[in-house]
Amino acid sequence: MGGDGKVFTLAEVSDHNTSKDCWLIISGKVYDVTKFLEDHPGGDEVLLSATGKDATDDFEDVGHSDSARDMMKEFYVGEIDATTIPKKTTYTPPKQPNYNHDKTSEFIIKILQFLVPLAILGLAVGIRFYTKAA
Template sequence: MAKVYSFEEVSSHNTQNDCWIIVNSKVYDVTSYLEEHPGGDDVLLLATGKDATEDFEDAGHSTDAREIMEKYYVGEIDTSSFPKLTSKPVPGHSPKPSDTATKILHFVIPVAIVGVAVLVCFYIKKR
């Protein structure tokens, strides 16, 4: 049976000499892999102190990468130990914008660019 770790315990392993990450509710001790990681050690160090599943999946890791990862498996995460969501940001991790804010920005920015272009055209024609 796999050892089960609390979020607090896993989060305390967050340095180059002791680096653990959480991906898909599994805990990996990637300390010895930091120098070999193709994306650099910073990527793994930034993945500490949170559930790094989304980051891992977004990077599009290959089947080979997933097999390599299994060498570093040390146990499971107790998902009930994750901190409750608060409005206070986690140090070192920038929050993602909300979907609504992103949709608004995708509309506002192009409209603003067109507006500036129209103003420039009027200015040039007046000269």
């Protein structure tokens, strides 16, 4: 198609979201993929679901071939006005208070680490003497 370098807003591109008129945004460029919907190996639903947003991550996650990337040139219609695309935010976990190490529970764990094996050993020895005596 060969765009003339026109700049589109996200709202303008989002209006093209049907099987009869489908535009995508990939890496800051706008593509009219309407004629390609039937030929797309992943089906037209994949392309239609990527309209109205920046589909760069969707496109890259699939791992398209070099020939697929070359094919995009014929569907190019222009650039996207980056100021109209919402910024991606990263998840920041909420601040939590530092864990207060309870020295008492630490001491109890150390005692149990000593006593439990000792109790198992005592039980084994007791069973051995009990079975010998009987």
